[in-house]
């Protein structure tokens with residue numbers, strides 16, 4: 001089987017990327033969710049990630065441990081190189097990534113597919129506040145990035161998560177189907 005994917009899950013902060021990814025995996029345990037390395041305190045909650053300090057992150061990067069890494073929200077994020085093993089196993093592989101990294105991501109992963117999660121402005125603001133992880137200032141900064149455009153020329157499937165989670169999960173699972181063909 002040729003390698004399709006991975007699937008880059010992108011969209012504004014609070015749109016529900018991690019929630020949708022977890023629900024998709026709950027519905028289909030063969031789906032692989034990449035566990036990111038983040039310079040965020042491990043107790044911050046949310047997705048399952050490996051929390052490291054800046055020095056450890058820099059050492060991992062220098063050692064070539066990341067297939068992709070970037071800065072956002074004052075944090076450093078890394079996608080472990082082990083993602084290549086996951087892809088080789090022929091399972092659908094999903095990772096949450098900055099929209100600003102897509103042009104680079106498609107160079108690293110020629111089979112890249114993009115799942116662009118969307119929601120209305122009001123829904124975004126309400127979800128960020130309800131999540132309760134960020135301060136009002138940090139929420140304002142995230143909302144200011146809500147409309148960041150995606151680079152042209154990518155294979156993008158838009159997933160509307162303004163409404164019920166189940167609908168978004170169904171749409172993502174349909175988008176994963178080519179992997180199984």
Ligand SMILES: Nc1ncnc2c1ncn2[C@@H]1O[C@H](COP(=O)(O)OP(=O)(O)O)[C@@H](O)[C@H]1O
Nearest residue numbers: 013014015016017018019127130131163164165
């Ligand atoms: N379809 C949905 N309906 C209601 N609440 C949702 C839905 N999707 C996500 N949420 C909630 O919105 C908040 C932000 O979701 P999260 O997955 O952390 O977003 P992101 O990873 O895109 O920043 C969380 O509190 C989550 O429970």
Ligand SMILES: O=P(O)(O)OC[C@H]1O[C@H](OP(=O)(O)OP(=O)(O)O)[C@H](O)[C@@H]1O
Nearest residue numbers: 012013014072077096097098099100145
């Ligand atoms: O450049 P952008 O497309 O705006 O993305 C900025 C960051 O937000 C997401 O991370 P994370 O899931 O930690 O943040 P979030 O939960 O606030 O979306 C994404 O993976 C990037 O690291």
